[in-house]
Amino acid sequence: MIRVATGEKKRGIDMNSGRAIRALLSAAIVAVPLAGCAADGKKPATAEKKAPPVRYARDPYPSTYRAYPGAPTLVRNATVFDGEGRRIDGGAVLFADGKVVAVGQTLDAPAGATVIDGQGKFVTPGIVDIHSHLGDYPSPGVQAHSDGNEATAPITADVWAEHSVWPQDPGFGRALANGGVTTLQILPGSANLMGGRSVVLKNVYARTMQAMKFPGAPYGLKMACGENPKRVYGSKNREPSTRMGNVAVDRQTWAKAVAYKRKWDKYEKEGGDPPERDIGMDTLRGVLSGEILVQNHCYRADEMAIVLDMAKEFGYKVTAFHHAVEAYKIADLLKASGTCAAVWADWYGFKMESYDGIGENLAILDRSGACAMIHSDDENGIQRLNQEVAKVLSSARHAGIQISDAAAWKWLSLGPATALGIDAQTGSLKPGKMADVVLWNGNPFSVYTRPEKVWVDGALLYDANDPKRRPVSDFELGQPGSGDVK
């Protein structure tokens, strides 16, 4: 069969051709101790004066992203979805110095501003995809590029997705030009219960990963429940091989993390001999102290309910369930726990735990007052997230659920920005926020519409009318079709 999709469907399932699975099969089974903590580190009390505490670096691979220059720009006479639920027909958006300046019915152009007539066009915030593997599973999807699952142990909280990101992935450019995606979270895969840290990127090509990093975005911890971890490790004849094994290994790890956090909190407050460092435990400590957000791959309603209790048991919060194909069955529980669901529009039936997927999932969550949003998990789907929301709207309306187009845009930008902890910076056209803006050549909920211009931090980085504003990654340079419309 032709291979196109390489999201969860292929990566997680297809034992014949999924690129990551091939990696899993050939990967040596390495015995990695479960984030081992040194035996309990207590020392006899001494009269010595304690050394002052030294905090380990929280941001050792800091963002070097810099916004590219842009002209003050006024788009007027367009339909505006401001991303916070407001629609302005015949409206205007003004941005300058990389920030949104104003949104309104009519705005005056400052001297020297570029003025764009938006007649028949729509302006929206740039799309934020909370679930992507671009860079970690880049194109071409050859074995040498399979960098998204450290599937050698079920707990790999020590790995960071950013250390796998290949900034030359042609997928970044497609997501920008065809998809209007301006921000995305790159997650480790779902082979492991704790797959490692995620990273949030601005969708701007750079020579280094650091130069794509979204300044100040919190880290995430990718967790996974259900079929993938138990299949991957069960097939290696080791724990976990069942759903109860999944939870057991998670709990054992959280219990250690709680102890690690206690030791390090004490040391960083009081000083003395530093406890032994454990890179994976650093991440879990960050989760327990609320600095790192849990992004939890999970399909089934009953499993999500167990995970919510586990989070309570150890004192952390699940920021969002990803895929959450059965979230519609527990909309009330998700609402009560303040946990979001990041979902596809209509994927279903590709594995047992996706068997009950329905096209109304997102709409039912939204109607129930739960936090919900769209996501891609796919280098093709990320190019059409606006269309995925359009499909949800269609399913919803035919089921009698009324949601306005303007309100639905929250599922594409402000919702995911909030679940990434970057809603103060991006996700809506609020004055002062980053000017991450898309001009669409029609209604973005129509199949006949495409991005015409995309700005990131006010810099015009894609223009359908200007071939020079079309990114070509190093990999594609000089290859057949280099610089073509894609």
Next chain:
Amino acid sequence: MTRALFLLATMLATPAAAQTVAITGGTVAIGDGSAPIEGGTVVIANGRIVAAGRGVAVPAGAQIVDATGKWVSPGVVSAITDLSLVDADGVQESNDAGARNSPFKAGIDVSLGVNPAAVKVANERLGGVTRALVAPNAGGSIFAGQGAVIDLGADPDAVTRPRAFQYVELGEEGGKLAGGSRPAAHALLRDAFAQAQDYRRNPAAFDGRSRDALVLRADADALLRVIDGQVPLLVHVERAADIRNVLALTRDYPKLKLVLVGATEGWLVAKEIATARVPVIAAALADLPANFENLAATESNVGRMRAAGVPVALASTGASGGDHVLRQFAGNLVAIARIPGATGLDWGQALASITSAPAEAIGMGGEIGSLRTGRRADVVLWDGDPLELSSVPVATWIDGQPQPMRSRQSELRDRYLTSTEGALPKAYERR
């Protein structure tokens, strides 16, 4: 639920079989590449299209379906799918798409794996899909086996044409399956063809039953039909060089009826494909260099091949949301026609790429895929433009039979529109 569906279909079938239906007043899209016709009429009788278009007379006694404000089109034909072969792809026990460990290769007849009661069939029917080109997955050989054409009707009789085509891998995947290289895949193909011809010349002397025979008798039978041009040979390749090598096969096997599947780089060799009169079933929106064989991938591939005169149908590959997303794919090809430098399709061509074009690619355009007179009456009444994301089918006929408009997905939706339990557990809530 399955039995209930079949009962319903049976009840509907008896009176409806002879019933003449006239769908009037809608925007009629024939599916043959022509532009939609406002205020058209579609007449169905005896399971076939009697007429469709403007000024079509409504026969006396016909059941009238008012389509004012709606659209009428042929049902979508899903090309290259495992629909009806699997319940859930990743659940091996439920998956009859591939047979990696079977000694049989080209001889595998996928129609025997078709399950009309698989829940996806009804789900996808509700998305406007009425027929499918069901293909096996290649597993143990470059030859996947013989594909079938099915309908998605709510009845037990799903197979329209068994053994409708042979499917073979000759690109990167083919190389892998053949032992490591494309040349090995071509050597394997030619040797299998040669053995099939040996079998024809002297069946008694043919070693088609021993454990280590590369070609078994069933395989040889299937391959002879390919060599003789009785069934099309669908060849999955992507890169331009591979496409040229496939087109060259007809020098040695002049009767081959080739169909290219995939052909991401087809636009680079569009003239050659057109000259060879070979149709293509392409992934509409494959625009990434997913592998080294897709380097020139662009969403303009379909439009550029079509502009060069190649008949192109869309493949449902990559449709994780189900086969119904084909119409989204088609709509996108209309969208890119407005992008400077891109080549898309006009609306009529786009609809044809998911209706008549897949049917014609395997020589069944006279039977399915359009509303032209005499075709099987696979008709969908939509509440809007069938390629637009906001539209859904409001009525569907397959072989002229009205279809139930519910599926397991609608049952789940209705049970959980409100997530909390009522007086009894959710397990007691059903229609």
